[in-house]
Amino acid sequence: MGTAGELIVDSLVANGIDRVFCVPGESYLGLLDALYGRADIDTVVCRHEAGAGFMAIADARLTGRPGVICVSRGPGASNAAIAVHTAQQDEVPFILIIGQVATRNVRRDSFQEIDYRQMYGAFAKWCAEVTDPARMAETMLRAIQTATTGTPGPVVIAVPEDVLTAPADAAPVGPQAVVRAAAAPPDVATLRSWLDAATRPLVLCGRSLDRPGGREALRNFLEQWNLPAVVSFRCQDLLPNAHRLYAGDMGLANPPDQMAVLRRADLLLALGARLTDITSQGYTYPDLVRPQMRLAHVHPDPSAIGTHFAADLAVACDPQELLAALGAPARQPDGAARAKWIDALVAEWHKIATPRRFDVDDGVPFEEVVALVGRNLPNDAIVTVDAGTFGVPVYRVIPFAPPQRLLAPIVGAMGFGVPAAVAAGLREPVRPVICFVGDGGFLMTGNELAVAMERKLPLKVILSENRSYAAIWIQQEREYPGRTVGTMFANPDFALIGRAFGFEVTRVASREELQGLPEIIARPGPQFVIVETSLDAVRPEGSEGS
Ligand SMILES: Cc1ncc(C[n+]2csc(CCOP(=O)(O)OP(=O)(O)O)c2C)c(N)n1
Secondary structure (H helix, E strand, O other): OOEHHHHHHHHHHHOOOOEEEEOOOHHHHHHHHHHOOOOOOEEEEOOOHHHHHHHHHHHHHHHOOOEEEEEOOHHHHHHOHHHHHHHHHHOOOEEEEEEEOOHHHOOOOOOOOOOHHHHOOOOOOEEEEOOOHHHHHHHHHHHHHHHHOOOOOEEEEEEEHHHHOOEOOOOOOOOOOOOOOOOOHHHHHHHHHHHHHOOOEEEEEOHHHOOOOHHHHHHHHHHHHOOOEEEOOOOHHHOOOOOOOEEEEOOOOOOHHHHHHHOOOOEEEEEOOOOOOOOOOOOOOOOOEOOOOEEEEEEOOHHHOOOOEOOOEEEEOOHHHHHHHHOOOOOOOOHHHHHHHHHHHHHHHHHHHOOOOOOOOOOEOHHHHHHHHHHOOOOOOEEEEOOOHHHOOHHHHOOOOOOOEEEOOOOOOOOOHHHHHHHHHHHOOOOOEEEEEEHHHHOOOOOOHHHHHHOOOOOEEEEEEOOEOHHHHHHHHHHOOOOOOOOEOOOOOHHHHHHHOOOEEEEEOOHHHHOOHHHHHHOOOOEEEEEEEOOHHHOOOOOOOO
């Protein structure tokens, strides 16, 4: 008979999970021991639980399976909190396993003890404390089901150290059946008739389509029905951005002219998208609570529908199932009118997406760096982005096209970029992985480059050095002109840091030097590019934060 710790590992493996990220702790030795010598699961040793969590999130984004991290009690579990929050807002299946204090000491305020059900109760989808090894199989079943279904999200499992080593007489369950609800035929018929009748339809597509087959189904649907689409916040990689039906994204600061056109839609089909804060432009698009246009909201999670915006048609189903059921239109819409509507939308998007020229001499405008990378982006590249003002052009001027991937924190958490790149390099060793990160975010995590070094990952890290938390500095300049505080800093020698992690380092201090960037990115080994970034270039109004 195996232990409860072994049952945890067997349950993960039975569900296709072949990698866990961890920082070890004395409170879960029994689980670590269950990972010993296993060829079917890769244990990635990390240096900080936040980075481990971000790696697991990026891995989950690429596999569709839950990302898993194992951490120690109190301090380890506290460090992991940012990943739980990110998994919740980014809709990522995620399992955090915590070694809890021994059962005899639970709720005694013992050394490093936390009640995780209280701590994580506010933002995890589910939080369990397993006090009986006989409940381990059931707990893993529910953990995987909860993390992956509806709106995917984080699950926390705390297991006392003595429970981990206790015998557990159960077989692991897996692979578990996937919940994939189909739309009811009357709803499909209604939506078909609405799509047919609409003069100015608009599809707002979101994270639920970020899974195998989702992108292809979406593109096919839009082309068949001749429908323009916008993507929800930071989901640019759902559709080719140069496609004639791509009308941009719902971002941190969509211009008023673009919003005026979007408001003219007479049918909004929210497809696999949650209408949350940024995507709904601060709950202003569509109109709260009764939208100005017909709203059809399709999402796997019924609780994501009708929470802020009253839907005229509410369909809780898998978006891909709905697209399959919708099929092709019976007749093509009026060609000229539809073309005019699409043109109006796409014209606004092109105004935003066109890279700008900057007349500055205090460094390299990072938008020009991003535009150059975008023009030379390999077809199968994975781009990871941290949070900061350097990242803003990534969402506008890189014309993403599947199978290229964008791994950016929807929650806007700094520190995500580097660990995400490391996880992507581990998962997709032959695809080019490019990471954009600022000098603030790089030092929030960054230690994950030790894993890149250990596993010999040829990552391309492009670090924007402007010696400031510029995204916040800009906002201070706007709201408290001349009174900036807490946003400027001194930097260590990043070239030494890059070399210490085994990277070849290049410093780009001028536009002339920038021209060599595509060649550097195309080199086979790990590359660390430090860009002397202009602050003047990000001074204008309308710059974004996270
Ligand atoms: C973990 C975390 N802490 C704080 C913030 C608030 N914040 C958003 S962007 C930003 C500055 C980012 O600085 P840097 O990485 O240097 O990029 P820059 O804005 O200078 O381009 C800060 C502090 C955040 N989003 N996440």
